[in-house]
Structure formats: C-alpha cells, structure tokens
Amino acid sequence: MQAIVQTEEKVTASLELQEVPVPTLKPGEVLVEVKAAGVNRADLLQTQGNYPVPAGASEILGLECAGVIVDAGDTGQTVGQEVACLLTGGGYAQYVAVPEGQLMPIPEGYSFVEAASIVEVACTVWSNIGMLAGLQKEDTFLIHGGAGGIGTFAIQMGKALGVTVAVTAGSTEKLKTCKNLGADILINYKEEDFAEVLKNKADVILDIIGAKYLSQNVKAMAKDAHMVVIGMQGGVKGELNLGHLLAKRGTISATALRGRDEADKARIVSSTVENIWPLLQSKEITPHIDHTLPLAEAAAALQKIQDGTITGKLVLAV
C-alpha cells in the first residue's frame, strides 16, 4: 500500500509517499481502507522527534481517519461498513488496522473528510471537558486557542451544552471565527491579559499553553474550577502557588489521549459517540475544515500547522 514515510529524522519536509506492507491484524482489530485522514499538531511534533510513538503503535503518522472496513478480522464488524476511527497512529496511509473499540459511526450526511476531521478533537474535548472536568450548564468555559482545531470544536460544544464561552486567540480575524461559532467573550492575548478579564470567573479551562499560562489560569479560576492542560505550547515547567489554588479549591489535570490503553480509549469513544454524535447530527456542532490536501502533500500540510495560518482543521484525502 501507499503510506507517508519520514525519510530523515526530525525533518518534517522529508515526508514522502512510499510503498509499505499493509498492516496485519491483531485480535480484535479490523482493517480500514482510509478515505480521509485528519491532520493534528501532534503529527508535526512527532516528525520533529518531540512525540514518542507509544509502544506497539504504528510508526506511520495519523491519529484519526474515516474509511471503509475491508477486513473484519476476528470481530463481528461488517465488511463494507463506513466508519470513523480513533487511531494510535497509521492514518496517513491507504490502509490502517483499528481496534474495534475505536470505531465510530459516520454521522448521517457527513463526508469522509468531515468525519475524519472530527474524531480526535471530539474525543479529546469530550473526554477532558465532559467526562473529566464535568462542564455544567451555566458554567463559564475558557478555551485557549479558540480558532484552532481543538478550539473551534470546543466553542461549539460549549454553546451546545449551554455554557458561557470565553476564548483567547492572537488576531482579530481568528477572534471573528470564534465569534461566528458562538463564543461570548473574545480575548486577543496580544492586547489583553485574559486573567484580568476573567479573574475568578472561569469554571472550566481548556489549556494548550501550559507553563506560561499556569499562574494566570489559576487567577482566572472561579471557586471549584477545573482546568485541563492538553498542550504545552508555552513550556512545561511553571510555578504553581498552591495557596492560590487552595483559595479557589481548584483542580488541575494534564492529560493526553494517545497514551491511553485500548480499554480506556474504547470507554472514551463510546461516551463521545453517546454525547457528541447527536450534536453533530443536529448540526449544533459542525466540522470546521480549513482545507483538504492530497495524502502526498502531508509535508506541506504539517508546514501549514507549523506556520500557524490554519483556522480549524486540515484533512488529507487519500
């Protein structure tokens, strides 16, 4: 099969389409013919050598895809079934092996490209904000990087769940995108200190910046707030004032989806389908796709992520 292979260590530009063997199935896996693969910032980090591949996972990039089951292996799945898939790797290819628990239906009326664009963000945002932080109606929900792939999804989910959504972004244009998706409080972090704007107000925070925002996030927390760190674009080591955190009775979690075991992923996939798929169906959440590129242009796609010029998601068509 054709797949994207990195020919030079740490050089994103060295990604190219090559012939590699079709994956062999382990028990409980199905083989999916990939029609579209979502592009994630983690893919970029992986090409740069900053995101180790979990033990046993495919070396090929790609954390989500949509396609058709072509071999059901030892599972009870149906060949020919169209599916969206949460992957631990392997999406940038013609075929990928997928544990049964990581298969999801394609929401009615969704294209393969749309479905492939939504899996990783939906599972990431729902597992952290719904399942872990327990976002409640009437909460104030602060989303950093509101115009990114994660952010554009999180804004819509927040609005669908009836919360007040505050976002940070680095330009007027990106904030406009956030506003169009329903965001209530718009903060240009280049012009304003979000912690001043939201002081003691944020019940739930979805953070992708890490160390650089740690103190400010604690300042923004309301009583009993829960902040979840899923990215560390602003570094890993920060000062935490536990006295300030205790005054808020605050909680800080840091999580990653990829390293979870299969049982954990299956639990998340099933809760995401139960809670988020109806919102996709009713169009309360719609995919926000910047544009689509052919699989062969994976290197160019990751370069665009690097450049920070993308609003929403990039998808590779296979």
Added chain:
Amino acid sequence: MQAIVQTEEKVTASLELQEVPVPTLKPGEVLVEVKAAGVNRADLLQTQGNYPVPAGASEILGLECAGVIVDAGDTGQTVGQEVACLLTGGGYAQYVAVPEGQLMPIPEGYSFVEAASIVEVACTVWSNIGMLAGLQKEDTFLIHGGAGGIGTFAIQMGKALGVTVAVTAGSTEKLKTCKNLGADILINYKEEDFAEVLKNKADVILDIIGAKYLSQNVKAMAKDAHMVVIGMQGGVKGELNLGHLLAKRGTISATALRGRDEADKARIVSSTVENIWPLLQSKEITPHIDHTLPLAEAAAALQKIQDGTITGKLVLAV
C-alpha cells in the same frame, strides 16, 4: 457564657477563658451546648494570624464539637438531642450556633469527646478522598503525616475501603502508630525519599506538605492519579512540571473545608454520615485521641500542636 478569647493578636499564649454573650441564632440554626470541642492545627494558625476567619463566622476558635441542642430555633430539630457538629468557628465555648445542615448524629456508644474528635477529620478526609478523588478498592493511597489527626483517620478509612495504604512520618514511633492502624507501607521521611519508594505507584495522595513535596508527589503518582493538597506545612510556591503531570494523566486539587458555603458543607456532612458513620459504628474506624484537656487550657493544647508531640487528636472538655 464562658469562651476562649484571644487577648493579644498573634500570641497563642494569650488565649484565656472569658465571659462573652451567648450567640444569637440566624434562620436555620440551632443552639448547641458544647460538651467537647476538637482541636485542629487550623486553630493554631488562626491564633497566629495565618488563617483568616471567613466572613460572618464566629471569631471564637473551634471547628468541631459535640453537645446537646438547647434551642432548636426555627428548625424542626429536637431540644435535648445529642449531636456532633461541623463548625465554621465557635467551638471553644459553652454554646455555639450551628446551621442545621452541619449537625450529625453521635455514633452509638461514642462519648462526646470521641464524637468531637472525629467530625473535622471525617468530613475533610471523606470529602477529598472519597467524594473528590474517588478512592477505589485496590488503589494505593499515600498519606503524608500518617500519625497526625488527619493521617490516623485516613489510614483507617483507607483500610476499611480495601486499599493499600502508604504513609510518611518523621519517627519510628509515629510509624508504629500508623502500622497499628493498618498502614501497609511505612516511610520515615527523614531516612527515605518517599518518591523513590512509591515511584509511579500512588493512585491517590493526601498531601499536607504542599510546595516542598510537589515534584516528589508527581513522581510518586501512578497513571490517572489524583492528589489532593489540604495543608501547606512545606510552603505554597512550588515548581510544577506539567510534562511530568501529563505523562501520568495526573490531577492535582487543593481544597479547604472551612471556606465552603453552607449548602456545600451540608452536602459533605450528609455524604460523610452516609459513608463514614457506618465505619465508626462497626469500629472499622476508631477515634485516635492523644488526650483531653479542660477548655481553659486551650493555649496549652495549641502549644502541643505547635510542638508536634501529638499523635492523633487533642480534645477540650467543656
């Protein structure tokens, strides 16, 4: 009525028994004649000016007591009823006003002294470890300061819930106390690094040290661990490596019981009575009282807490 009054700011030794007015009841409160009042480290901090009294709370020390209802106010409670009480202050006195939601039954066969010794620790440990961190059977539960008032209770609760209990303490004698209460893993922090002993093993951590232990606690965390900081005997400002926390998918909370509003306290009191009172009744948890002093000796009692010579709880008999 007689009550303990502080005559010199920040001087613990200046506590003395004085005549003060009996508290007047607000709606939803009952008047309790105090028979015994538990002594807490927070009382010491308060006399030193390091624990501000929440707005509207009594200036008199004392976060827990047991006694008899002498005025039911506008509630449906019964005069003459013996009760244990979670207080926001006011326990070091002959009478105290108590919101109805903070009354608890006295476990059968318990003396006033025993009941007064258990309220604050039971509500603190259960709300943090049961309700917030969700301690599960088969977890490894790390308790810092295992021989203290909080620690001796937490060890017994952990064992009653079927978990593996690890404790830290500063002497062989204190560790022996922990062992007698059922602790499985005993760590003398003056001789060993607990983070090495428990590396990647602790599912739930109850921390009273704060900043000084922050990095070591993260190191001790197992996957999906939850650590709750309730004391900061080792300072407030620490470095947090979010990369290390994310590798564990860890959660850090910091909480205090006293500042919670009445509804929140009532919720905690009722869950504690539901989950912990049966364990007191069945003697799976027994109060661990170092000794009892008369109310007039409150200053001496707090001096003993300061000196660190107490194992378990001190109680004032009124």
